[in-house]
Amino acid sequence: MRSEATVALSIALAFGAFVSPQFARAVDSQSNQGTVSARLEASQMVPATVNLKNAIDARKIHAGDHFEAVLQHNVQLKNGPKLDHGTLLIGTVTTDQTAQGDSRLALRFTRAQLKNGQVIPIKATVVEIAQPEEDSGMDVADESGLWSPQTLRVDQVNALSGVDLHSAIASPNSAVFVSNKKDDVKLIAGSQIVVAIAAKQGNNEMPGGV
Numbered sequence: 001m002r003s004e005a006t007v008a009l010s011i012a013l014a015f016g017a018f019v020s021p022q023f024a025r026a027v028d029s030q031s032n033q034g035t036v037s038a039r040l041e042a043s044q045m046v047p048a049t050v051n052l053k054n055a056i057d058a059r060k061i062h063a064g065d066h067f068e069a070v071l072q073h074n075v076q077l078k079n080g081p082k083l084d085h086g087t088l089l090i091g092t093v094t095t096d097q098t099a100q101g102d103s104r105l106a107l108r109f110t111r112a113q114l115k116n117g118q119v120i121p122i123k124a125t126v127v128e129i130a131q132p133e134e135d136s137g138m139d140v141a142d143e144s145g146l147w148s149p150q151t152l153r154v155d156q157v158n159a160l161s162g163v164d165l166h167s168a169i170a171s172p173n174s175a176v177f178v179s180n181k182k183d184d185v186k187l188i189a190g191s192q193i194v195v196a197i198a199a200k201q202g203n204n205e206m207p208g209g210v
Contacts, residue, residue: 055189089111103178108173109124109197120199126194
């Protein structure tokens with residue numbers, strides 16, 4: 001019996017040694033594909049700055065609720081039309097199970113509403129946020145320096161007081177805000193948000209969270 005167990009263990013170890021490199025390569029391949037896809041998405045994006053129209057309180061809103069932000073400067077999309085100053089970016093409160101925290105707020109920008117009423121489906125990723133009273137140092141008059149396609153993910157501790165920001169180009173969510181003090185997540189009306197934005201071509205959402 002002991003001999004058989006030893007043989008079985010040896011076979012199991014040998015089999016594990018044989019398949020592990022293949023499994024590792026498969027994981028690496030999936031990771032590389034995800035990175036390539038994210039880089040392709042990022043290459044079509046441009047930076048833009050918006051101001052949040054109304055306050056958002058994670059404890060008072062629900063998944064499916066809408067929010068709006070106002071574009072602060074004209075932005076020419078690489079793969080879409082020009083978005084004029086004052087264009088509305090409209091989004092949806094959504095869910096995210098990957099970010100840890102007692103209170104979290106997941107947001108997803110979905111469309112831009114032009115002044116003439118035309119609606120453009122968009123993909124947008126939040127790369128920076130500042131409350132109205134903060135001096136963010138963001139030069140919104142020259143948005144070219146606010147974000148580059150090399151930035152595929154943002155994990156910023158205390159992006160707002162007591163709130164961390166998590167976002168990724170590959171995620172369908174624009175951002176996930178997580179309380180790091182076990183408090184509520186609140187975004188103040190007028191908060192300045194920098195996004196990487198592109199017109200959405202077909203169904204390019206990827207499953208999963210940030």
